[in-house]
Amino acid sequence: MTTTTEKVIAKAPPKPVLQLGDRIFAGSAKGAGILILVVLAGVAAFLIAQAMPAIVASPADLPGGKTLVAYIAPLVFGTILAALIALLIATPLAVAVALFITHYAPRRLAQGLGYLIDLLAAVPSIVYGLWGVAVLAPATLGLSTWLNTYLGWLPFFAGPVSVTGRTMLVVGVTLAVMILPIITAVAREVFLQTPKLHEEAALALGATRWEMIRMAVLPFGRSGIISGAMLGLGRALGETMAVAIILSASGAVTFNLISSDNPSTIAGNIALQFPDSTGLAVNTLIASGLVLFVITLLVNALARYIINRRREFSGAN
Amino acid sequence: MGKAIDAKNLNIYYGSFLAVEGVSMSIRPQTVTALIGPSGCGKSTFLRSINRMHEVIPGARVEGRLELDGKDLYGPGIDPVGVRRQIGMVFQRPNPFPTMSIYDNVIAGQRLNNKKMKKDATDTLVEQSLRGANLWNEVKDRLDKPGSGLSGGQQQRLCIARAIAVQPDVLLMDEPCSALDPISTLAIEDLINELKMDYTIVIVTHNMQQAARVSDYTGFFNIEGTGKPGHLVEMDETKTIFSQPKEKATEDYVSGRFG
């Protein structure tokens, strides 16, 4: 055995003869791939370069006269809060919708219904923003008042109730609508991949449809749901326009979801401030963008890691 | 038309795994040679190494000499693409190009290589090749229809027409009938008998009756056990292999006592 391996190392396979056309084509394909790496490196490098002046500047020169950390921290808080609300609302809903499409809807309708949900993802975020502030915000006034009256002892609903409805709650719901199709798409895919054998085994044991789903579909799709939720979270963290339009932000750090005193989010803050900013203020905003970049990068990398790990262990292949 | 193939001590690898060991055989021009043997014995691997299709799989490579009329196909400076133009191949499952019509499928070899041809020249080539594959009468009225609309047997003959339209010297067939019904199989076997006038044919088959029916020579491949390399046990005239083989293993296999 050792002799064969030695022989392999000694006699590396000869370079195959390549035609000129092949070499040009393969080269340009490879070049395009490398270009992507270069662009991504460029994104990181340029952001860092432009954020540098804000990082090294003395706090007195920055907007608001605070340190960079003190400037960005409330924004990070707001970003994560809004995204978590969206995630809490969207994930169970998305799992249910995916189950409906894959296991409940009539076979013939299933694909069409899937397209409908995909259309939800196609609507531009600016449209969701307009819809959120014009329709959803006023519509939640009653709900907010009710929450404040009966659940006001919870810090989330402490009030005072915003009269415009431009609250963190509305932002969360709007973001939930936007990430729902993303989570649904991933969940739908893994649910469809559930081995038919497992499903039939459960049904053959006399399980009802729901018991079959609990025994076969959900355990198989768990990591898919988690990674879909992470992808949705990544999207919610970076969503800009809906937040910029809807939220009445004061920069407060609070869990209060229904007042007009709300923390802003990184992305929303950039969209609102950037067009009128100059000098160090721009660098500060870019520094906050860099923080957002890193956060979404981590979340997405985690999602991909879960997906890939599942792929390795899944018996589907 | 029709060239000889000589394998000299050929070792075929997948990465560091030796799949086929020490094959030496001579294939005479314008004959049909059948390769038989149990599954996994390396007969298909050997076949694919003849026109250098083997190396399409990453890490796959070959040691030893393989000659086509005395020229080493694995020598330095040999372009595998050129080798494949001289040695055509028909696959286990019919694989006409789904984006092309029957007509375009037949001349795919020319088109893909961007050879400019006059319209009447291609017409002649298409008719010639389809006649050569015994398919002309069945498809002459629908040459512009997609090839994937034909039956399995017709598709396989279309693939043979496509292979011979390149005017190769050798035709390799990798279990060409295993996906077909008995009637289509018979049509292909008849075709093989006609094709050997012009081509050297090497066919891998699992069906020993088929080997006995169509081939002049038969090579028996065997494998000692899983993980071991396959090797050529013996090769002789087909009637010798099936009546009085020299090796015990061959006799066991052809008489159905094994494999």
Next chain:
Amino acid sequence: MSIDTERQQSGAEVTAPPVPSLVRAELPTWAPWAVLGGSFVVIGALLAATGGFSIGMLVVASAVVYAVATYVLSRVVEGGRKAADRLVTIVVTLAFLIALAPLVSVVVTVVGNGLARFDVEFFNSSMRGVIGAGGGGYHAIVGTLIITALAAVMSIPVGLLTAVYLVEYGKGRLARAITFFVDVMTGIPSIVAGLFAFALFALFFGPGVRLGFAGSVALSVLMIPVVVRATEEMLKIVPNELREAAFALGTPKWRTIMKVVIPTSIAGIASGVTLAIARVIGETAPLLIVAGLTTGLNFNPFEGRMATLPVFAYTSYAAPGVPREPYLDRAWTAALVLIIIVLVLNLVARLIARLFAPKTR
């Protein structure tokens, strides 16, 4: 009937483990509908009596009552397992309807508010010199088309070639790195892409830079990974047999890819690319940052600010003039035009995928 069941059960007792009866009490098919209707009527009456009637309350409360009532009824008649099954069916169906509600609401709102200014003037005049009513989004439509087209021109070749590399050539560390970073790029927030384009162009043109082309660059960063992903999926499902068939005819690899692999998957690729365009054409944040807004027409993406539909909609709504109404109307119409473009692109993508798929018959 009852005698039969008895005999079955007594027979079962003799042969040890009791076999469950095959006949089980079941709700008639009309029962769930009756419950649904009933809960509507009861809740409606209740709301009317208390004076708090609203369609939203009616629908929500009826749904809850329907779910609970069906569960209880089924539990009594059919037993706990069947009841749980029915409950989940209702919950899952409701979830789907809830998910569709925003889609319907968005479309209704945008169409309702946008039709007011969905007129000829909107499509043939810009906002130059317009204060108050009148004017239109012609300049923004032009800007959106130019910027998106430029982004597509940059992204599609890069995306296609990268996908070809990953599927047909790539192995080893470089391919793995590219796959990973394409995934990373898919997750870049659009505003960060905008900041990147700004940082890049600020380097050459100074800190106040606003360019249509910079917007295209930002959109490309968002579009390339989508194109790569879509193309990769499509190339992967081209059966290997076709590649081998072409190789066996003595075709070089690059011609095999160009003439066999890509034509076979072109419908899927075109559909994926169309969806990628639809995805970026509505992007607002990066354009707000690098393309800015202007009131007049600008056909040159390499010179000066360029208006786009999403940014036009945003600024008209967020910073209206006085009186507010004409600005808000224009914002909604811009949103309507945007939705129509996106829906049409989605439709086109589906049609391409269906019509141009390789025919098998």
